[in-house]
Amino acid sequence: MRSYKPEELFDEHGRLLPELADLAPKGDRRMGANPHANGGRLLRELNVPDYRTYAVNVPSPTAVDAGNVHVLGRFLRDVIKLNTDPRNFRIFGPDETVSNRLEDVFKVTNRQWEAETVPNDEFLMPSGGVMEVLSEHQCEGWLEGYLLTGRHGLFNSYEAFIRIVDSMFTQHAKWLKMSAELPWRQKIASLNYLLTSHVWRQDHNGFTHQDPGFIDHVINKKAAMVRVYLPPDANCLLSVMDHCLRSLNYINVVVCGKHEAPQLLGMDAAADHCAKGIGVWEWAGTDEGVEPDVVMACCGDVPTLETLAAVSIMREHLPDLKVRVVNVVDLMRLEPDTEHPHGLSDAAYDALFTKDKHVIFAFHGYPWVIHRLTYRRANRNMHVRGYKEEGTITTAFDMTVLNDMDRFHLVMDTIDRLPQTGTKGIELKRLLGEKLAQHRLYIDEHGIDMPEIRDWRWPLLPQR
Amino acid sequence: MRSYKPEELFDEHGRLLPELADLAPKGDRRMGANPHANGGRLLRELNVPDYRTYAVNVPSPTAVDAGNVHVLGRFLRDVIKLNTDPRNFRIFGPDETVSNRLEDVFKVTNRQWEAETVPNDEFLMPSGGVMEVLSEHQCEGWLEGYLLTGRHGLFNSYEAFIRIVDSMFTQHAKWLKMSAELPWRQKIASLNYLLTSHVWRQDHNGFTHQDPGFIDHVINKKAAMVRVYLPPDANCLLSVMDHCLRSLNYINVVVCGKHEAPQLLGMDAAADHCAKGIGVWEWAGTDEGVEPDVVMACCGDVPTLETLAAVSIMREHLPDLKVRVVNVVDLMRLEPDTEHPHGLSDAAYDALFTKDKHVIFAFHGYPWVIHRLTYRRANRNMHVRGYKEEGTITTAFDMTVLNDMDRFHLVMDTIDRLPQTGTKGIELKRLLGEKLAQHRLYIDEHGIDMPEIRDWRWPLLPQR
Numbered sequence: 001m002r003s004y005k006p007e008e009l010f011d012e013h014g015r016l017l018p019e020l021a022d023l024a025p026k027g028d029r030r031m032g033a034n035p036h037a038n039g040g041r042l043l044r045e046l047n048v049p050d051y052r053t054y055a056v057n058v059p060s061p062t063a064v065d066a067g068n069v070h071v072l073g074r075f076l077r078d079v080i081k082l083n084t085d086p087r088n089f090r091i092f093g094p095d096e097t098v099s100n101r102l103e104d105v106f107k108v109t110n111r112q113w114e115a116e117t118v119p120n121d122e123f124l125m126p127s128g129g130v131m132e133v134l135s136e137h138q139c140e141g142w143l144e145g146y147l148l149t150g151r152h153g154l155f156n157s158y159e160a161f162i163r164i165v166d167s168m169f170t171q172h173a174k175w176l177k178m179s180a181e182l183p184w185r186q187k188i189a190s191l192n193y194l195l196t197s198h199v200w201r202q203d204h205n206g207f208t209h210q211d212p213g214f215i216d217h218v219i220n221k222k223a224a225m226v227r228v229y230l231p232p233d234a235n236c237l238l239s240v241m242d243h244c245l246r247s248l249n250y251i252n253v254v255v256c257g258k259h260e261a262p263q264l265l266g267m268d269a270a271a272d273h274c275a276k277g278i279g280v281w282e283w284a285g286t287d288e289g290v291e292p293d294v295v296m297a298c299c300g301d302v303p304t305l306e307t308l309a310a311v312s313i314m315r316e317h318l319p320d321l322k323v324r325v326v327n328v329v330d331l332m333r334l335e336p337d338t339e340h341p342h343g344l345s346d347a348a349y350d351a352l353f354t355k356d357k358h359v360i361f362a363f364h365g366y367p368w369v370i371h372r373l374t375y376r377r378a379n380r381n382m383h384v385r386g387y388k389e390e391g392t393i394t395t396a397f398d399m400t401v402l403n404d405m406d407r408f409h410l411v412m413d414t415i416d417r418l419p420q421t422g423t424k425g426i427e428l429k430r431l432l433g434e435k436l437a438q439h440r441l442y443i444d445e446h447g448i449d450m451p452e453i454r455d456w457r458w459p460l461l462p463q464r
Numbered sequence: 465m466r467s468y469k470p471e472e473l474f475d476e477h478g479r480l481l482p483e484l485a486d487l488a489p490k491g492d493r494r495m496g497a498n499p500h501a502n503g504g505r506l507l508r509e510l511n512v513p514d515y516r517t518y519a520v521n522v523p524s525p526t527a528v529d530a531g532n533v534h535v536l537g538r539f540l541r542d543v544i545k546l547n548t549d550p551r552n553f554r555i556f557g558p559d560e561t562v563s564n565r566l567e568d569v570f571k572v573t574n575r576q577w578e579a580e581t582v583p584n585d586e587f588l589m590p591s592g593g594v595m596e597v598l599s600e601h602q603c604e605g606w607l608e609g610y611l612l613t614g615r616h617g618l619f620n621s622y623e624a625f626i627r628i629v630d631s632m633f634t635q636h637a638k639w640l641k642m643s644a645e646l647p648w649r650q651k652i653a654s655l656n657y658l659l660t661s662h663v664w665r666q667d668h669n670g671f672t673h674q675d676p677g678f679i680d681h682v683i684n685k686k687a688a689m690v691r692v693y694l695p696p697d698a699n700c701l702l703s704v705m706d707h708c709l710r711s712l713n714y715i716n717v718v719v720c721g722k723h724e725a726p727q728l729l730g731m732d733a734a735a736d737h738c739a740k741g742i743g744v745w746e747w748a749g750t751d752e753g754v755e756p757d758v759v760m761a762c763c764g765d766v767p768t769l770e771t772l773a774a775v776s777i778m779r780e781h782l783p784d785l786k787v788r789v790v791n792v793v794d795l796m797r798l799e800p801d802t803e804h805p806h807g808l809s810d811a812a813y814d815a816l817f818t819k820d821k822h823v824i825f826a827f828h829g830y831p832w833v834i835h836r837l838t839y840r841r842a843n844r845n846m847h848v849r850g851y852k853e854e855g856t857i858t859t860a861f862d863m864t865v866l867n868d869m870d871r872f873h874l875v876m877d878t879i880d881r882l883p884q885t886g887t888k889g890i891e892l893k894r895l896l897g898e899k900l901a902q903h904r905l906y907i908d909e910h911g912i913d914m915p916e917i918r919d920w921r922w923p924l925l926p927q928r
């Protein structure tokens with residue numbers, strides 16, 4: 001250590017010599033105060049159009065179909081347009097902006113591209129608002145750097161392959177946690193993920209493209225930083241994304257499918273539902289304000305449709321059953337309020353799920369996520385269906401069948417838990433077992449789902 | 465489709481023309497039968513020395529210190545030596561074989577290196593048994609290819625950075641699941657991970673190097689394939705690794721620290737404990753065959769030491785308390801036997817954890833893992849301490865304090881749960897609160913842990 005010549009640096013009391021201390025930069029030249037290293041100082045509020053104007057008109061549940069992410073694309077197109085002047089919003093993704101159905105953004109911008117082009121190249125320009133390269137690592141790195149220097153962005157990815165950046169995500173989450181402890185650090189825009197092309201719709205890619213576990217990874221990080229949303233339809237996706245794009249210092253994970261699907265909520269209902277993050281869908285249930293016999297809960301677009309289809313079967317065949325339908329958009333509402341800022345109090349949770357009635361929960365991801373979030377709650381009768389690593393190249397509905405999360409299994413689960421369904425229940429179970437056998441034969445022969453599956457729509461009341 | 469000229473390929477009944485069908489390869493020339501594509505056909509059993517001969521002599525619990533992974537290094541050295549002729553075992557890792565304390569392997573082999581060398585290069589040769597490059601991706605890819613072509617191997621990694629290959633792991637797990645469904649596919653050697661330099665001992669690296677979540681990721685995959693072991697000391701690590709290296713078609717994750725630490729079990733006791741995978745440590749507890757007042761459970765080397773230290777405090781200050789100590793080596797024992805091949809029946813689980821006594825569980829990883837594995841069990845009084853994303857560059861003991869998993873917090877948790885500890889308990893809590901304050905002051909001044917922490921050893925009975 002003597003080789004550092006401390007006698008030239010410190011006085012006899014061990015204090016740094018004043019002329020050396022004076023060499024350190026001052027004011028904005030200090031490393032932490034330099035706006036290039038404290039990007040929040042450069043942050044300008046994102047201009048966001050009114051998301052309600054992009055709404056799908058939904059006169060009643062399932063009355064119209066739309067591609068959720070496609071609808072979002074129009075909103076994002078105008079986010080890009082409205083921020084052309086500060087030019088501080090970009091979309092990042094591994095070569096999948098079109099495949100993920102966000103193609104409308106190319107009406108106002110292009111892919112950033114500085115090399116030569118050939119005649120059949122599409123959507124390239126040297127100042128594009130979309131950053132694409134088939135490397136999730138590079139997309140994540142680009143976006144993190146973009147956010148850390150005071151801009152805004154969105155990463156869109158196949159759900160399974162966002163796992164490629166698990167480790168990079170961890171470092172950003174840790175950085176946010178430590179930064180929040182430093183009063184001089186200004187907030188930066190949230191790190192927003194849109195995970196689409198998700199586990200339930202890998203019709204042509206199959207088992208290799210199925211991994212909904214990024215949710216598990218994210219919720220292990222500090223609760224103050226992480227948010228997970230699973231909007232069930234396009235209007236909910238608009239509402240959720242509007243919120244995420246305006247937020248600061250979070251990591252927002254939004255999971256939503258890109259395929260055409262029946263739309264559920266009108267814009268006002270969607271906005272209200274997303275603001276609450278979780279709620280009873282009174283229009284779907286039959287409990288009418290009294291304690292239900294069973295709670296059918298759902299989280300995620302595909303599980304929500306299967307739950308609604310299951311409830312429609314129960315309403316027809318078991319009309320005396322009081323069924324409550326609970327939909328979850330904001331996953332962290334399930335955790336206790338002592339654990340997550342979005343968590344429900346025990347009283348609020350019990351008001352939705354009851355203290356002791358059976359809950360049949362259809363979940364987008366690995367079923368244990370729900371158990372991990374709810375193990376402290378009073379109600380121990382939580383039965384979760386979700387992805388359990390069963391899948392192949394098959395029909396959309398068959399994916400739910402392979403994982404026991406389809407409408408028929410959900411009804412059969414309910415009957416198993418509710419002996420009061422009696423002989424009617426036993427008869428219905430037999431019928432649904434036959435349906436599952438028919439399904440197997442039909443898809444083997446035709447390669448597509450049965451008409452009654454493809455054409456299923458909510459048969460009952462118009463939306464209140 | 466006409467451009468494929470089907471009339472040249474099929475007869476009038478739509479059958480492939482026999483002369484074309486004959487073109488397909490036969491026997492071993494078929495793609496799936498070719499041994500290069502069905503590596504299990506080339507697999508030769510690994511020669512494994514008797515792991516017991518590498519045992520640390522442990523006359524009584526904590527009587528001697530040793531580095532767990534360093535002890536394992538001698539065993540692995542001889543695995544390499546014994547398989548020199550078939551040359552079918554290699555160790556893979558990101559430049560950390562020495563840092564991870566496996567340096568003894570370099571007594572019999574070197575790093576694979578084919579480029580030029582300079583005089584101060586160490587342990588390089590063109591036919592080395594160790595494959596090193598500072599890229600977890602490349603290590604994982606090398607090892608997977610090595611296994612798929614019928615050889616054996618081990619990946620050693622910093623625990624946090626194995627997350628870099630989350631997505632590659634997923635693909636291998638899915639491959640194993642699908643292969644097991646194909647009768648013609650021969651079994652291959654297991655994919656073995658040794659995760660060391662773990663979350664609790666990042667004394668010089670801090671928060672960025674702390675992520676125990678690979679466990680969470682792994683246990684979401686098919687139960688038939690995945691195994692997770694957390695041996696508490698060197699002899700247990702030897703026993704576990706012997707089992708993993710001999711196994712086929714699994715993914716084995718072994719988590720164990722590399723630092724010098726008090727050794728707990730003699731070789732016979734360790735072998736017996738690891739064969740069971742979970743068990744009561746009667747020598748540590750005070751329940752003596754009766755229903756305990758509290759179960760102190762632990763899984764992982766650092767949590768186990770903290771639990772033993774906590775029990776030693778309780779034995780001194782609350783001598784009337786009946787304490788049971790349960791240690792978990794094989795994590796999947798916690799799951800029901802209906803869910804995982806290693807799972808305990810409810811009766812066996814209840815016999816260890818009781819149906820209703822409080823369980824204070826100190827766990828190596830994220831605490832929710834334990835809740836996710838045990839939510840189906842009768843006993844709802846499970847209180848888990850583990851890593852909750854609190855950490856920095858600090859002392860080893862302080863890491864446990866920051867996450868409320870230290871001996872003092874474990875005792876305080878117990879007192880909070882057991883009102884029968886009465887005024888003695890209240891007084892002890894006050895005392896331990898003072899200890900925690902002393903700890904803070906001491907490490908701030910000295911930069912190392914208090915002598916009573918560093919020098920703590922199990923004070924009571926010799927091992928039975």
